[in-house]
Amino acid sequence: MAIERLSGAKLDEVLAGLPGWSLREDGLAITRELKFADFNEAFGFMTRVAIQADKVDHHPEWFNVYNRVVITLTTHDADGLSQRDVDLASFIDGLAPAT
């Protein structure tokens, strides 16, 4: 299914609303790194995100070691960023530990 890809001014606008996230160098994905108290907290967070991701059929790429989780969001069906990444990033921000 084709999904609209975000670019230009619209992309700039949504990125301004996601200050915890960095645009990958190729401009096709956003990333955020999170640190938790321990593995249990990190994995609990990942479980909550996984349930939401499956519900909305939009899945993160991520990497976890102990208390550290690095998340990359992109939309394969759009070959870049879409509103789905923005929505999942906002959901993740709602669960992220205070920095």
Ligand SMILES: C[C@H](O)[C@H](O)[C@H]1CNC2=NC(N)=NC(=O)C2=N1
């Ligand atoms: C068939 C299924 O709906 C698609 O493959 C979904 C699944 N999860 C997905 N996740 C992400 N990140 N991008 C997608 O384009 C995507 N597409």
